[in-house]
Amino acid sequence: MNNETHTPSSDFAKEIALIPGGEVINKCIQCGICTASCVVACVDDQYRPRRLIQKILIGKRDEVLKSDQPWLCMTCRMCEERCQEGVSPAEIFHAVRILAVKEGHIPKVFQITVEKVLCDGWMLADAYTDFNEDEREDLGLNPALAWNDTFTKKVKKKYLAGEESA
Amino acid sequence: MKEIMLYRGCTTPVRLPAYEAATIAVLGKLGVKVVEMDDANCCGAQYVESVSRMAFAAMSGRILALAEKESQDILALCGACSGSLKINKHFLDNDEKARKEVNELLSEEGLKYTGKTRVRHLLQVLNEDIGFEAIEKAIKKPYKGLKLAAHYGCHVTRPYEIVQVDDPENPTIIDRLIEIAGAEAVDYVGKTRCCGGPLLAMDESLATHIGQDKIRDAIAAGAQGMVTACVFCDIQLTQVQFGEDTDSSKMIPVIPIVQFLGPALGIKEDVLGIELNKTSPDIILSALQEAK
Numbered sequence: 001m002n003n004e005t006h007t008p009s010s011d012f013a014k015e016i017a018l019i020p021g022g023e024v025i026n027k028c029i030q031c032g033i034c035t036a037s038c039v040v041a042c043v044d045d046q047y048r049p050r051r052l053i054q055k056i057l058i059g060k061r062d063e064v065l066k067s068d069q070p071w072l073c074m075t076c077r078m079c080e081e082r083c084q085e086g087v088s089p090a091e092i093f094h095a096v097r098i099l100a101v102k103e104g105h106i107p108k109v110f111q112i113t114v115e116k117v118l119c120d121g122w123m124l125a126d127a128y129t130d131f132n133e134d135e136r137e138d139l140g141l142n143p144a145l146a147w148n149d150t151f152t153k154k155v156k157k158k159y160l161a162g163e164e165s166a
Numbered sequence: 167m168k169e170i171m172l173y174r175g176c177t178t179p180v181r182l183p184a185y186e187a188a189t190i191a192v193l194g195k196l197g198v199k200v201v202e203m204d205d206a207n208c209c210g211a212q213y214v215e216s217v218s219r220m221a222f223a224a225m226s227g228r229i230l231a232l233a234e235k236e237s238q239d240i241l242a243l244c245g246a247c248s249g250s251l252k253i254n255k256h257f258l259d260n261d262e263k264a265r266k267e268v269n270e271l272l273s274e275e276g277l278k279y280t281g282k283t284r285v286r287h288l289l290q291v292l293n294e295d296i297g298f299e300a301i302e303k304a305i306k307k308p309y310k311g312l313k314l315a316a317h318y319g320c321h322v323t324r325p326y327e328i329v330q331v332d333d334p335e336n337p338t339i340i341d342r343l344i345e346i347a348g349a350e351a352v353d354y355v356g357k358t359r360c361c362g363g364p365l366l367a368m369d370e371s372l373a374t375h376i377g378q379d380k381i382r383d384a385i386a387a388g389a390q391g392m393v394t395a396c397v398f399c400d401i402q403l404t405q406v407q408f409g410e411d412t413d414s415s416k417m418i419p420v421i422p423i424v425q426f427l428g429p430a431l432g433i434k435e436d437v438l439g440i441e442l443n444k445t446s447p448d449i450i451l452s453a454l455q456e457a458k
Contacts, residue, residue: 020219039359043375071216072368076320076360081334088325097216106217109367113213118221122208123176132180139187139439145179146204151228154271155214159221 010059015099022095027085028053034079034089040072047072049079049089056096070096071107118156121149167199168295170286171238173229175247176208178397184439185397188424189243189288191437195428196296196304200241203232209254211246211321212364219257220267226254227268230285231277239284241291243422245396248287249321249329255285256328287322287331288423289339289395301346306432308348312453314426315352315389316340317380317403319396320360334358340393340423347430349453354387356380363402377406381418391419391450393426404444419445429454 009026016022034049035041041048047069055064064070075090083089100106117123125147133143170193178186190200208214210225229251233240242248258265259281269279292301318337326334335358341351362376381403384392394400404420406412421443428438429451440447 039356039362039376040365040372043372043379044369068368072365074320074360074362074364075212076364077324077334078320078358078360081324081326094216098219101217107368110213110216113367114217117208117210117213123213124180128180132183135442136179136183139183140437141179141183141187141190142202145174146206148205148207151271151275152207152225154274155221155224158271159218159224 010057010061012059012061012064013057015061016056016092016095019095019098021088021091024087025053025056025092025095028057028087029085030054030057031085033082033084034087037079037082039076039078040074044072049073049093053087053089053092056092064096065100065103066105068107070100071110114160118152118160119149121147121152167197169199169201169238170241170291170295171233171236172200172202172241172243173206173209173233173247173251174202175242175244175397177401178243181401182397182422184425184442185243185400185422188422188428188433188438188440189241191433192424192428192431193241193291193296195431195433196292196301198291198295201236201238203229203240206232209247209250211250212367215250220264222250223254223257223264224268224271226251227258227265227279228272228277230255230258230281230283231272231279233283234280235277237282239286241286241288243288243397245287245319245321246398248285251285252329255281255283287329287395289318289322289331292343292423293332293339298342298346301343301427305347305430306457307430307454309430309450309453310348310455312349312450313352313388313390314344314349314450315354315384315387315392316344316357317361317384317392317394317399318358319394319399320358322396323358340395343423343427344393347427348455352384352387352389354389355383361399361402362406363398366402373402374406374409377402378409378412381407385416385418389418391421391447393421393423395423397422407445417445419443419447419450421445421447421450426450432457 344351362373365373
């Protein structure tokens with residue numbers, strides 16, 4: 001009973017289901033509570049999580065992997081909280097993102113930020129100025145943030161060599 | 167005195183250091199000593215998270231291992247950090263192969279992840295480790311006649327099965343703290359909705375629209391200010407009020423929970439860095455009563 005699927009399952013849906021987090025796609029009954037709960041869908045009439053999941057279920061592989069839409073999910077998980085079938089659109093779209101990156105489709109801002117974080121060890125190295133250091137001192141805080149970039153460079157080499165330059 | 171190790175995260179120490187200072191002061195006053203973690207790295211939230219499951223697990227795993235080495239629990243002030251650390255703890259605790267792989271990387275610098283360290287969001291420390299009763303007893307100058315809206319932060323409260331902070335659809339910790347300090351917590355449409363912050367990278371105008379809707383809904387319910395528990399939410403809900411088409415007469419102060427509690431606990435405003443806030447906190451501070 002637990003393994004029963006309710007929906008068509010394309011090869012693309014099977015591919016997504018093999019990525020950790022993506023396996024929940026086969027539980028989707030296309031009820032649309034995700035779109036109804038979605039704050040992004042409230043302000044962007046092109047973004048519809050139910051429709052995006054349906055596109056995966058019917059096998060629109062190219063269209064989904066090349067689209068910006070899986071990258072618009074804020075992972076606020078309001079829909080996941082409300083879904084009675086145990087589907088997490090945030091996890092499904094993460095699985096889509098990971099597959100898209102492997103095939104060279106990554107929004108520029110993600111590519112640049114990943115590169116920066118792995119190179120500097122943290123996100124805001126460029127934004128941290130003398131002004132911030134003074135502000136921290138005035139507040140009685142340590143101005144030396146002592147971030148480690150050795151480990152993140154190792155992580156980059158092991159898991160993301162070449163991918164972020166795609 | 168109980169100790170907890172603060173993982174500062176990327177954003178707090180640069181964009182909202184007063185949040186860090188106020189946390190140290192308020193928790194100290196309530197009997198929890200904050201020690202800071204050095205030699206850390208980004209938790210990997212949103213960006214690395216979107217490109218590699220294992221890279222994300224390794225980055226958070228190292229932070230957990232740094233605290234484990236010192237036999238400390240981790241305190242996180244940011245929803246993205248607390249969420250990432252908890253999600254990766256859950257992943258590493260349940261996936262032996264992933265744990266082994268991360269530990270191979272960590273062993274090169276003498277670190278090890280076994281899962282002993284707990285990740286505590288600030289709201290858990292206030293609610294579970296200190297407790298409402300102790301906080302109530304410590305209130306010296308209660309607020310009076312002040313209506314505030316609570317904003318919890320999506321990654322602070324969801325997914326509940328993993329983060330276990332508060333009811334994900336009807337959270338109450340911030341509301342209770344607002345009332346303990348003497349103010350009135352107002353309910354409003356979309357209380358558990360996102361601030362829009364995570365969308366800034368992909369579409370700034372949509373992100374701003376989402377944040378402005380949130381402020382508008384809180385004002386419509388009579389809120390005179392908004393209390394937050396995540397650095398990202400605080401910055402986002404502040405900056406959406408400074409847009410070109412915004413009405414500055416309708417601006418409300420956005421304030422982290424610790425900066426709100428601090429004055430009521432008798433902590434001086436300069437220690438809490440309140441004068442650095444970009445939205446004027448005057449309406450909040452002027453509601454403070456004389457020492458009870």
